[in-house]
Structures are given as C-alpha cells and as structure tokens.
Amino acid sequence: MLAHYGYKDGSGDYFIIIDTDKCDGCGQCVPACPFGVLEVGEDENDPFREEPVAKVSEFHRQKIKYSCAPCKPMKKRKPLPCMHVCVPKAITHSW
C-alpha cells in the first residue's frame, strides 16, 4: 500500500509516501529523522497486517511542510536522512 501522509493546501502538496509493501518495520528511519516525524507501529490502515510498519506520527501529519523544512534547504541539499537510511527504499517525499 502507498500511504500518503500529509496534506495539500493553497501553497502546494506536502506528502511523505510510505510503501508499506516494501517497508519491513526495521525502524531505522525513526532515529534518523532529527525531528521525530516518523514512528513504527501497527498498520492503522490494514487491520490484518501483523508486522509493524513505518508511518508519520499523528503530531506531524498536519504540519510536515514545516517539520521537514530544516532537511530541505534551498541550496546544498543533502540526501534526506529518512530516505537515505531506508534499505528497502520505502520512503519518498512529494516535494
């Protein structure tokens, strides 16, 4: 499942997309994010899935444009830490 967390508002689309078929719930992305945007737990949208899965915490879902902003400078942007540590490449950002 492609889980889109985030929102669209008048200024643009801000979604972190987690491919739950690729995600194995290893949890490496959780400490990699300097702002605690990601967490690993029960898959809320698939009641029959047993393994844990990465997701964007409820707290950050409605403000990820700002939560993720420090990792997205206009110049000299480094690879995003969450995407960089993810071995199965399950995480993408829409902006």
Place this chain on the structure above:
Amino acid sequence: MEREYWRWPESRWTAPGIDWKSGEILSAGVDVGSVSSQVVVMVDGQIFCYSNIRTGSDSPESARKAMDKALEETGITLKDLHYTVGTGYGRVNVPFADRAITEIACHARGANFMYGPSVRTILDMGGQDCKAIHCDSKGKVTNFLMNDKCAAGTGRGMEVFADLLSIPIEEMGSLSFKVEEEPDPVSSTCVVFAKSEAVGLLRKGWPKEKVLAAYSSAMAHRVVELLERIGIEKEFAVTGGIAKNEGVVKRIEAELGIKALAPQHDTQIAGALGGALFAKALVEKQRGLR
C-alpha cells in the same frame, strides 16, 4: 427562528425480510465522523439496518444515539451484537466498540461491498476531510491520501454555501445546473476565501445559481487534483455526503471523463459498512472460521 439551510435530514433504514434471530453473526460498524455519525448492523454479511445522524459535541453520546436510532424497533440490543468496530474521527470514543479501525480501511471495504469488487478508485467527500483511496478487488487499500487540513472539497464547505445562498442543502446539486452557461470556477480553494469571493460575485449581480455553479466546479476541480495524485482507475465511486450532490459529482465526472458508479444505499454509510464487514471478519477469525 430563521431556517437553517445547511441542516440535512437524519435517517434510518431497515432491510425488509431478514430475520436477525436466525443470523449467526451480528456485526456492527460505527462511524463517528466530524459532521455525521452512522451505524450499520449486518446479519451474516447482509445489511440489516442503518442510521445516519448529525454528530454532536460529544462523540460517545453521538455513537450511542446513532446506535439507538439504527436499532430502533428492530428488537436487537447492544448485547446481541457479536462484534462492533468503531471508525471515523471519533473511533476511539465509541464506548461499546471492540476495536477501532481507521476510516481509510473501512471506506475501501465498505465501497467494495456497496459498489461491487470492480471499484478501484474511491473518493470519500466527508464532512471535514476528503479521502482519495485506491483499492484492489477485495477492498484492500493499495494507495490512499487524506486531506484533513483544508475544508475545500468537503461537506462543510457546501453547508457554508447553503447558508450563504439560502438554498436548502438537498437542492444545491440540481440548482447548480440552472445556469445558461457554466461560469469559471471561483479562484479560491479555501472555503473562507471562496465565501468572500462569492459574496463579491453576488454583489456584482450574479444570480445565486451561477455562484453555486462556480463554487461546485471549484470543489470538483480541487478533489480531482487529489485523485490525480493517487491515480484514477476505473471503476470509480464517490462516497460521503457530497456524493448526494449531483452538481459536484457530475462536474467531477466531466473533469475525469469517467462516470461514477451509482450507489444502492445511502452514500454516507460506506465507512460504517466497512466497519461492520471488518467486525464480521474478526468474529470469524475469533471463531477459527478463517
């Protein structure tokens, strides 16, 4: 008292000719949304009864009220239900639910039942959010997106316009077509700004119907953008309160170039229906049937 144009009617329905006493599994889904709450009770996987009421300020109370209304005159009591699933915004506040499941999962499952296994793209236009869901033939979510930060493209937006234009909410769909030619959509996506824009258009002398048409097409355009992000695949269905507004649904169809499937039940029950279906599956799992 002045008429409240936004106020939509509460309702309930019982399927004729089902004897619940001979049913093996009685499952229920309770969808406590931001604006409306629904309860669906199923007997062995068949819809037995449902209710649709307005959510008050108290979620547990709304859940109870919706349940009481659904069970009215059916003879079923809460104790007879084998499993109840809570869903929607208030899902953790349903006191009698055995489990809470997100509305994303429930809507896909519910739409799969309501519109048949061929449905792939579901657009749920709820009271205060809008969900675009892609699912497989079993009703399992394969891609989803929820926008609950912005009221554009939601039922609440339409209620605001019902009040502004003094048009009863049920008549808004058909009235939006009473225009000589389709006006340009209002430019604001935000409900608050769209309302100010509409006030300006009314002052310019636009008839109400034309303003409504401009707003309905802005709303349609807005949700089509959301759908495009997850990809649009046939068959396509719209659920939620706005699905009853042909003014918006037909404009979405025109933008997408595909027709939405026709609903057989109240489009607002999709979430609760999905909950009841999950409840049934969970009972079967408990009993070791699957």
